[in-house]
Amino acid sequence: MTQLARSKAVAPPGTDRPPVIEMRDITISFGAVTALDRVSVRLFPGEVHALMGENGAGKSTLIKALTGVYTVDDGTVLVDGERHEFHSPAASQAAGISTVYQEVNLVPNLTVAENMMLGREPRRFGAIDVRAMNRAARKTLLHLGLDVDPATVLEDHPIAVQQLVAIARAVGVQAKVLILDEPTSSLDADEVEKLFAVMRRLREEGVAIVFVSHFLDQVYEIADRMTILRNGRLVEERMVAQTPRLELVRLMIGRELETLERLDRAPRTEAEGGAPLLTAIGLGRKNSLEATDLQLFEGEVVGIAGLLGSGRTELARLLYGADHADTGELTVRSERRRLRNPRQALARKIAFSSENRKAEGIVGDLTVADNMLLALQASRGWLRPVPQATRTRLVRDYIEALDIRPADPTALMRNLSGGNQQKVLLARWLIVQPEILILDEPTRGIDIGAKAQIQAKVAELAEKGLSVVFISAELEEVLRLSDRLVVMRDRHKIDERPNDDVSVRDVLEIIAGEAREQGDRDA
Amino acid sequence: MSASTVPASSWDRVRGYAPPPRYLPVVATFALFVGLYGVGGMRYEGLSDPQVLLSLLLDNAFLIVLAVGMTFVILTGGIDLSVGSVVALSTMIAARTLELGWSPYLSIVAVLLTGTLLGLLMGVLVHYFQIQPFVATLAGLFLARGLTYLISVKSISITDPTFTSLAFKTVYFGEYYLRWTAIVALLTVVVAAFVLARTRFGRTVYAIGGNESSAVLMGLRVAATKVGVYVISGFCASLAGLLFSLYILSGNSLHAVGMELDAIAAVVIGGTLLTGGRGYVLGSLLGVLVLGMIKTIIAFDGTLSSYWMRIITGLLLLAFVVVQRFATRRQR
Ligand SMILES: Nc1ncnc2c1ncn2[C@@H]1O[C@H](COP(=O)(O)OP(=O)(O)OP(=O)(O)O)[C@@H](O)[C@H]1O
Ligand SMILES: [Mg+2]
Numbered sequence: 139m140t141q142l143a144r145s146k147a148v149a150p151p152g153t154d155r156p157p158v159i160e161m162r163d164i165t166i167s168f169g170a171v172t173a174l175d176r177v178s179v180r181l182f183p184g185e186v187h188a189l190m191g192e193n194g195a196g197k198s199t200l201i202k203a204l205t206g207v208y209t210v211d212d213g214t215v216l217v218d219g220e221r222h223e224f225h226s227p228a229a230s231q232a233a234g235i236s237t238v239y240q241e242v243n244l245v246p247n248l249t250v251a252e253n254m255m256l257g258r259e260p261r262r263f264g265a266i267d268v269r270a271m272n273r274a275a276r277k278t279l280l281h282l283g284l285d286v287d288p289a290t291v292l293e294d295h296p297i298a299v300q301q302l303v304a305i306a307r308a309v310g311v312q313a314k315v316l317i318l319d320e321p322t323s324s325l326d327a328d329e330v331e332k333l334f335a336v337m338r339r340l341r342e343e344g345v346a347i348v349f350v351s352h353f354l355d356q357v358y359e360i361a362d363r364m365t366i367l368r369n370g371r372l373v374e375e376r377m378v379a380q381t382p383r384l385e386l387v388r389l390m391i392g393r394e395l396e397t398l399e400r401l402d403r404a405p406r407t408e409a410e411g412g413a414p415l416l417t418a419i420g421l422g423r424k425n426s427l428e429a430t431d432l433q434l435f436e437g438e439v440v441g442i443a444g445l446l447g448s449g450r451t452e453l454a455r456l457l458y459g460a461d462h463a464d465t466g467e468l469t470v471r472s473e474r475r476r477l478r479n480p481r482q483a484l485a486r487k488i489a490f491s492s493e494n495r496k497a498e499g500i501v502g503d504l505t506v507a508d509n510m511l512l513a514l515q516a517s518r519g520w521l522r523p524v525p526q527a528t529r530t531r532l533v534r535d536y537i538e539a540l541d542i543r544p545a546d547p548t549a550l551m552r553n554l555s556g557g558n559q560q561k562v563l564l565a566r567w568l569i570v571q572p573e574i575l576i577l578d579e580p581t582r583g584i585d586i587g588a589k590a591q592i593q594a595k596v597a598e599l600a601e602k603g604l605s606v607v608f609i610s611a612e613l614e615e616v617l618r619l620s621d622r623l624v625v626m627r628d629r630h631k632i633d634e635r636p637n638d639d640v641s642v643r644d645v646l647e648i649i650a651g652e653a654r655e656q657g658d659r660d661a
Numbered sequence: 662m663s664a665s666t667v668p669a670s671s672w673d674r675v676r677g678y679a680p681p682p683r684y685l686p687v688v689a690t691f692a693l694f695v696g697l698y699g700v701g702g703m704r705y706e707g708l709s710d711p712q713v714l715l716s717l718l719l720d721n722a723f724l725i726v727l728a729v730g731m732t733f734v735i736l737t738g739g740i741d742l743s744v745g746s747v748v749a750l751s752t753m754i755a756a757r758t759l760e761l762g763w764s765p766y767l768s769i770v771a772v773l774l775t776g777t778l779l780g781l782l783m784g785v786l787v788h789y790f791q792i793q794p795f796v797a798t799l800a801g802l803f804l805a806r807g808l809t810y811l812i813s814v815k816s817i818s819i820t821d822p823t824f825t826s827l828a829f830k831t832v833y834f835g836e837y838y839l840r841w842t843a844i845v846a847l848l849t850v851v852v853a854a855f856v857l858a859r860t861r862f863g864r865t866v867y868a869i870g871g872n873e874s875s876a877v878l879m880g881l882r883v884a885a886t887k888v889g890v891y892v893i894s895g896f897c898a899s900l901a902g903l904l905f906s907l908y909i910l911s912g913n914s915l916h917a918v919g920m921e922l923d924a925i926a927a928v929v930i931g932g933t934l935l936t937g938g939r940g941y942v943l944g945s946l947l948g949v950l951v952l953g954m955i956k957t958i959i960a961f962d963g964t965l966s967s968y969w970m971r972i973i974t975g976l977l978l979l980a981f982v983v984v985q986r987f988a989t990r991r992q993r
C-alpha cells in the first residue's frame with residue numbers, strides 16, 4: 139500500500155494545548171514481573187496517539203493502568219492538569235474515558251444493542267425504552283458500516299462483528315478520550331476504513347484517541363503522534379510523520395529487522411499429481427455456508443481470502459467438524475466421512491486453531507505449558523499421559539521457536555499479553571504434529587517480528603509435507619504464504635486459482651467483480 | 662439484496678413463526694403445563710374446573726415468591742440455599758412477635774427486615790469476600806434454621822385476628838375466588854419481570870451471568886447488582902415466609918425443610934440456566950405451576966402415593982436440563 143502519505147495533510151496537533159491526560163513515571167509490577175517501568179505518556183485533545191511496541195511491551199497494561207483496571211504502584215496520572223486516579227473502569231468511564239479493551243469484552247447472552255448501550259440505556263418513565271435503544275444502536279452501527287439487526291443476540295455473530303460492536307459501544311458516547319486496544323485485529327480493509335472515518339471525525343471534534351495496532355500501514359495512515367514502548371520501558375515519543383518505518387521498527391524491537399518482506403517459497407505445483415489428502419464436495423450448512431468444494435494436497439498451503447462474513451471461518455469449522463455439515467461429503471485420506479466433532483478430526487491428524495482465542499482457545503487459569511500440551515494430551519487420550527521429559531522438551535522448544543515471552547512455562551496463561559497467548563495457541567496445534575493444519579487468523583494481534591517468524595514456520599512445515607488451510611483478514615499475508623488461493627464471498631466459493639503473482643488488487647477485483655455480477659442479476 | 666424477496670403473506674408469517682431459541686425453554690414449560698392440565702382434566706372429573714387453576718396459585722403463592730427471588734440469584738450464576746430456612750425463620754418471628762402482642766404490621770416489618778438483612782449479609786460475603794455462593798448461602802441456611810430454634814423449639818400458632826382475617830381475605834371473580842396471598846405472589850412476578858426486562862439493574866443481572874469480568878470492564882455496577890440479587894432473594898424469602906404463615910397459621914422450626922430445593926427445581930424447570938445469564942421469571946412461575954399441577958393430579962387420583970411427586974419432579978428436572986443443553990447447543 140503506497141497511498142499512505144496522503145492523509146498526513148492534517149497538521150499535527152499543536153503541543154500548545156495542554157494535554158487531557160498525562161501519565162508520569164507509571165510503574166506496575168505483577169509479583170516479580172515489572173510490566174511497566176517509569177513510563178510516561180501525554181495525550182492531547184484532537185490527536186490520534188499510537189502506542190507502539192512488540193507483544194508484551196506493556197501497551198495493554200498501560201491502558202489498564204489509566205482506566206482503573208489495575209492500580210499503579212508508582213507514578214501520577216493527571217487529567218486536565220489535575221491529579222486523578224481511577225479505581226474502577228466505571229470511574230474512568232464516568233470521567234469521559236471510553237475504552238475498547240484488547241479482547242472483546244462484551245456479554246454474549248444479550249443483544250447487540252444492549253451490549254452497546256448497557257449502563258446508559260435510554261429510559262422512558264423509568265423503564266428502558268427498547269425501541270429507542272435499538273434505534274440509537276443501529277445508527278451508531280451504520281456509521282461503522284455494520285448492517286446488523288441490533289435486536290439479535292451477540293453470540294450469534296462472528297468475532298469481527300463482535301469487535302465492531304465493542305467499538306460501536308465506545309464511540310457511541312460523548313467521550314473526551316477514546317482508547318482502542320487493537321481494534322482492527324480481525325477487521326477487513328473495508329471496516330478499517332470506516333473505523334478510521336469515525337476516528338477522524340472524532341479527532342476533529344477534539345477527542346484524544348489512543349490507538350494500538352500491529353499493522354504499521356494503519357498506524358501511518360491514522361496516527362499523528364506515537365509513544366514507543368519496549369520491555370515495559372518508554373523508548374521515545376515521536377511524531378509519526380517524522381519517523382520512517384524502518385526507524386520505528388528499530389525503536390520497537392531494539393535492533394534491525396532482517397527478514398520481513400521476502401518469504402521465498404517455490405509454489406508447489408507438482409503436488410497436483412498425487413491424490414488429495416482432503417477433499418470436500420458440496421460441503422455446506424444451512425444459514426452458514428453454501429455447498430463448497432475444496433481439495434488439499436500434501437505439503438500445500440491453501441489460502442482462503444474473503445471479506446468479513448464471506449464464510450471463511452464457517453468453512454474451516456465444517457472441515458474440522460467443529461460444526462456439523464448438513465450437506466456434502468468430506469474425504470480424508472480416502473476415508474469418506476463427515477466429521478462430527480473435533481475428536482474425530484484430531485484422530486485423523488487434523489488440527490484447527492480458532493479465531494476466537496478468548497472463548498474457544500485459551501484456558502486462562504492453566505499454565506503456558508499446560509495450555510500448549512492440551513491438544514496433544516487430548517489426542518492421546520487421558521490414560522496415556524505425556525512423559526514428563528517429553529513435555530518439558532516440547533514446551534521449551536516451542537517457547538523458543540515462537541519467541542514466547544515471558545519464556546516461563548509455569549506462567550499463568552491469563553497473564554500473558556494478547557499476542558503471546560496467540561503464539562501459545564499456535565504452539566498447541568503444532569505440537570500434535572498434524573498432517574492437516576487449519577489456521578483461522580493465526581497471527582491475530584501478533585507483532586511484525588513474530589508474524590514473520592510464524593509465517594516462516596508455517597512455510598517450513600509445509601516444505602516438510604504439512605498441508606495447511608490458511609485464513610486471514612490480512613490479504614497480503616494470505617498471498618505471501620499460499621500455493622493456491624480460494625476466494626469466498628457471501629458464504630460460497632467464487633474463485634480458485636494457483637497463487638502465482640496474484641496481487642491484493644486482483645483478489646479485491648475478483649470479490650468486487652462477483653458483487654457486480656450479482657448486482658446485475660438482481661436488477 | 663433485499664429488493665428481490667417476495668413479501669410473505671401474513672398466513673405464511675404465522676405458519677413460519679418460530680419463537681427465538683431463547684424463549685424455547687419457557688414455551689416448553691408452558692406446553693407441559695397445558696398438557697398436564699389437559700390430560701388431567703380428561704382423566705379426573707372436576708380437575709378441569711377453572712377453580713383448580715386458581716387454587717394452584719393459592720396453594721403455591723409462597724413458592725412462587727421464593728422462585729422469583731431465586732431466579733434473580735441464578736441469573737447471575739449464583740445460588741441461594743438459605744431461602745427455605747428463611748421461610749421457617751419468618752414464620753417463627755411472625756408467630757412469636759404476635760404472641761408477644763406486637764402490632765401485626767410491626768411484626769410484618771420485622772419479618773421482612775430480617776430476611777432482607779440476611780440476604781444483604783450473604784451478598785456481601787459472596788461479592789466482597791469472594792466466598793462461593795453455595796458455601797455462603799449454606800452458612801445462611803444453618804444460621805437461619807438455628808435462629809428459628811433459638812426463638813422456640815415448639816410450634817407456635819398464630820391467632821392474631823388481623824392476621825387471620827388477612828389470611829382468609831378473598832377476592833371473587835364471579836363464582837371463582839382467589840386469596841390475597843396469591844395476588845401478592847402474582848404482583849411479585851409482574852414487578853420482577855419488569856425489573857429484569859426493563860431496568861438497568863435487571864439487564865446488569867443478565868450481563869453478570871453472561872460474563873462477569875466483561876461486565877466489570879464495561880463499567881457496569883457489578884458490586885451493587887451482585888449484592889442486590891441476594892438482598893432481593895432474602896426479601897422474597899421473608900415475604901414467602903409471611904405468605905406461608907398466613908397459609909399455615911403457625912410458626913415452627915420444622916416448616917419449609919428443603920423448600921429451597923423446590924424453588925431451585927421450579928426455576929430450572931422454568932428454563933433458567935444454572936450457569937446464569939438466561940431465563941425469565943415467567944418461566945419460574947410456570948415451573949411452580951407445573952410442580953403444583955403434578956401434586957394436584959396425584960391428589961385427585963387418590964391411589965398414587967405422594968412419593969410419586971418426588972420421582973416425577975426428579976424426572977422433569979432431568980428432562981429439562983437435557984432440553985436446555987440441546988436448545989443452547991443449537992444456537993452455535
Ligand atoms: N495480570 C498479570 N500478571 C502477570 N503478568 C502480567 C499481567 N498482565 C500483564 N502481564 C505481563 O506484562 C507484560 C506486558 O503485557 P501487555 O499485555 O501490556 O503487553 P502488550 O504490549 O499489550 O502486548 P500485545 O501486543 O501482545 O497485546 C507481559 O510480559 C505480560 O506477561
Ligand atoms: Mg495488548
